[in-house]
Amino acid sequence: MSKLVSLTMAEARKGLAAKDFTAVELVDAHIRQAEAARPLNAFVTETFEAARAQAAASDQRLAKGQAGAMEGLPIGMKDLFCTEGVRTTACSKILDNFVPPYESTVSANLKKAGAVVLGKTALDEFAMGSSNMTSAFGVVENPWKRASDPAARLVPGGSSGGSAAAVAARMVMGATGTDTGGSIRQPAAFCGITGIKPTYGRCSRWGVIAFASSLDQAGPMARTARDCAIMLGAMAGFDPKDSTSAPVPVPNFEAALTGDVRGLKVGIPREYRPEGLSAEIQALWDKGIALLQAAGATPVEISLPHTKYALPTYYIVAPAECSSNLARYDGLRYGRRVEGKSLDEMYAKSRAAGFGAEVRRRILIGTYVLSAGYYDAYYAKAQKVRRLIAEDFTKAFQTVDVILTPTAPSAAFGIGETDDNPVTMWLNDVFTIPTSLAGLPGLSLPGGLSADGLPLGLQLIGRPFDEETVLRVADVMEKAVGFDAVPALVEG
Amino acid sequence: MAYVIEGETGDWELVIGLEVHAQVTSKSKLFSGAATDFGAEPNTQVSLVDAAMPGMLPVINEKCVEQAVRTGLGLKAKINLTSVFARKNYFYADLPQGYQISQFEFPIVGEGEVILDMPDGSTRTVGIERLHLEQDAGKSLHDQHPSKSFIDLNRAGVSLMEIVSKPDMRSPEEAAAYVTKLRSILRYLGTCDGNMAEGSMRCDANVSVRKAGEPYRTRAEIKNVNSIRFLQQAIEYEARRQIDVYEDGGQVVQETRLWDSTKGETRSMRSKEQAHDYRYFPDPDLLPLVLEQAYVDEIKAGLPELPDEKKDRFIKDYGLSTYDAGVLVAEQANADFFEAVARGRDPKLACNWVMGDFAAAQNRLGRTIDDPVVSAADLGGLVDLIADNTISGRIAKEVFELMVDSGKAPAVIVEEKGLKQVTDTGAIEAAIDAVLAANPDKVADYKGGKDKLFGFFVGQVMKSTGGKANPALVNDILKAKLA
Amino acid sequence: MSLDKATVRTIANLARLEVRDDELDHLAGELSNIMTFVEQLAEVNTDGVQPMTSVAAMSLPRRADEVTDGNCRDKVLANAPEQQDGFFLVPKVVE
Ligand SMILES: [Mg+2]
């Protein structure tokens, strides 16, 4: 394995500037790694040839001193971002032949910054899932292995599982994710990498296939807080094509990484210690608190009283929006069509054939909670509880600067090890969903390894549009944790 | 006098409410930058947003918001400073998103009113319930192929105002007057061109019947009515149908019916209609639309004089009859034409010409007011020639026809054709003397008491002068000579 | 809250999802399970709380009325399963 794939983006950027290696060499090294790691199934569509050409163009810009912020850096693009001329599937059969004639704002921003896209990474179908097992194109495998059972194949988490696996396996230096209820943070935790869901409105949703519009937010997944800062800076920005895009300037996120967290108040929510929380996760959290304290920050116990209602709220709001957002997949203008005798039959057959079980389930739930007679009891009620959850955070941030919690209640689980009760699967997102409902920035960084040798994540939550504090704290914690474990696949 | 329909069980009263969909005059669509022109090649005025491609998002057109506020103000309605866009979810071939973005709980415009001008000169007030903005759907063509429908999304996403009246109308004529007046107001405001043939104004009618003094009974909604004449026919038919149902011991069901203009009947759409459950909810791609009061005030300050105000002014300032004023103000261009003719002249005379010979010629030649048979300046010139006695009213009619034919100015025609009125008393006296000399027996009869012969003498004089003699002078001199 | 098979049929029809008869039992059970889970929201006191439809603390941005888009029929039709003469084609809709 080439040393080039072990570099962080920040290091590679220096190396490119110093002409230690070229973008073509850097990209080629990652393509070789991606080819070696193909059994993980992290990519739905590889665009290696185009990547090589882009790398050559990057070398020319580097030579002319016209390098962008991510010039020549190889990345993966979650297959939820529409990419012009490159098949975009959302890992659904209903879009298995869809080639967008347009480019999402976020992917366009990254390309403009010089990033080189190696391919489209896998996800749970339409980003609905926490395991990547709902993808129509096969499961993605986590590059990490249990010490006790190296033969077991583990999930990378989801929905941005392909991105997380590709970054962890050093196929790319970073990848885009989207997070609706934890889809960046939970797979980042499962794969031992860092990922940040920025504030709602920070990254444009234009050209990103919608799951739940009021929650969906794009963000970077990489191996360090600094790399996330670099990549977020390239992705973010006001977009007049998205009516929910925030008209706020993009700060220099990297400049926020001062290494100093002295005097910072860190909220420790007592509701995130539910009964039955594993001792291992509890210990990880305590370790995180101790590290921050040692760095000069002050832990403050806080209360987020409506935390337990976040999951049921989410599972009304997100399916409701999804049932409407996915109505456009009707086999008429694009996507899979199954012929029928009538228009309605064509719709029903196309959609039944095109959508997988989890997506169908959520469409049905969403249709139900919006239907006549149930709207007030479910949807309107959930919208009210959502406000209470958001207000919990607003109150907490009157006394603290950042909040620390575990990212997920467990380490990565095995493919096929879950029962088929969807609610059990949803519990994976119990710590990430409240942040999504409140639209706040949330980051997951590796906090250490489980007894069985699997990465565990810690989550940092910030004030609206204060990704800078989140990244600054993450950077300090990352150095203190000194997480240097690599997945078996990378070692070998 | 109230409009009633006689039934076997007594008199029935009609209750009508109308929902008008008016296309907002704007260059681009409500939520996309695609054009709105009528009649373009299929799917050429469609953006990726209109086609509901994955990941596409709506951004609202400020002009459409302004037009809705303008219309609301023109309807003397409450402008809601906060309104919300909601999704109306249903599947249809011409609805690409699988939902229509509309307004539900919180429309941009609340209650207002429209004053109807009835043909007998009376007025009636019809309440407006609300006005909201929404997207139009695309178009399905069903007759191009034996087993397929063709879908054109050019209209998909075009901005509509749905204007909902209260159930305040009681006759087909009132419904017609309402649509006519509403269209007039929208055209004055420049917010909708009101072209029903091109579908930029469409009308759904909610119709029910009841015995006098009863509360409302079940209503049926008639969709797809695209002319005012059809609207009247559809309402008449539907009212009769409902009365027949009741009088046969049946019950009217609440349903959507379609107006079939070839058969002249309404038809139930129930068989085709799935149970509708639109599952409205606030569109999460759009935030609440918040307007500043100052913004509304500014639009209000820029409103034109509307038909009702103009009508009042025409009656007050020009002394026109209610009827004449009502006809003249219905179309702003007509009102403007009239004012151009009337300015600085006798308004009654101007009105008679605009509504008389001019309107007749316009009709006869199928011309619109933008392309008049004679210009307002020339028609005004003609009125001047009458007023200063250069020509008589009778000659003026002749001159007017020559103006229409030749396009020449009235003074030029009068000059060329020598139609100038004779006001030289000597010449008139000579002509009268000649007529009296030629008809001694009639002069004797007149003097013997046959007063009616006076008209005969006048006619003879006018004839001998080619109609150019000033009629007043002829009268005066003739009276003196016969005295 | 338990959903019966008829309700599942109705919502599947509203959502235009074909559901086979032999799937109904399983789906009804699954959906009932989910509805029971979300039902716990009923215990939250939300008196006087305004529903939160968006976390974005701003009002709706408006764009200028200019023709900036459209005129791209090739793109619009590029992924169409069936098209002819510039139209999308679907099974005949009977009116
Ligand atoms: Mg309506």
Ligand SMILES: [Zn+2]
């Ligand atoms: Zn409507």
